[in-house]
Amino acid sequence: MKRFFQNIGYRFSQWMQGRYGTDELSRFMTIAGTVLLVLSFFRKLSFLWFPAMAILILSLFRVYSKNMDKRLAERNWYLGIRSKAASYIMLFKKKWKDRKTHVYFKCPGCGKILRVPRGKGTLKVRCPQCGREIIKKT
Numbered sequence: 001m002k003r004f005f006q007n008i009g010y011r012f013s014q015w016m017q018g019r020y021g022t023d024e025l026s027r028f029m030t031i032a033g034t035v036l037l038v039l040s041f042f043r044k045l046s047f048l049w050f051p052a053m054a055i056l057i058l059s060l061f062r063v064y065s066k067n068m069d070k071r072l073a074e075r076n077w078y079l080g081i082r083s084k085a086a087s088y089i090m091l092f093k094k095k096w097k098d099r100k101t102h103v104y105f106k107c108p109g110c111g112k113i114l115r116v117p118r119g120k121g122t123l124k125v126r127c128p129q130c131g132r133e134i135i136k137k138t
């Protein structure tokens, strides 16, 4: 009996050889699909069953896929979006925390986010990244 289970483990690792396996994107898809599936049990949200199944099946497809390049490209795309979302949330938190003391704005030249003290009248600001001068009411 022990040998039988060892054999199954061996066969499974043989089968997984050369397959992509899990990554951040497949973990996210599994969680998102499971959440949608649970929500779809409510009668009014039953339409979520199909997208939940689609996401879960796609996630399994990625895990067992042998096309490493495509899966890595998808992973990098996902990580890019995730880090953009994280920095957007961080900036939003900072803006909210400083809302009474500072003004945030985007440099029209390079897009860098600049921060100046609030209530100082009209300021002339030089962007530290591109050197452009900006007149800003605070």
Ligand SMILES: [Zn+2]
Pocket (backbone or CB within 6 Å): 107, 108, 109, 110, 111, 112, 127, 128, 129, 130, 131, 132
């Ligand atoms: Zn700039």
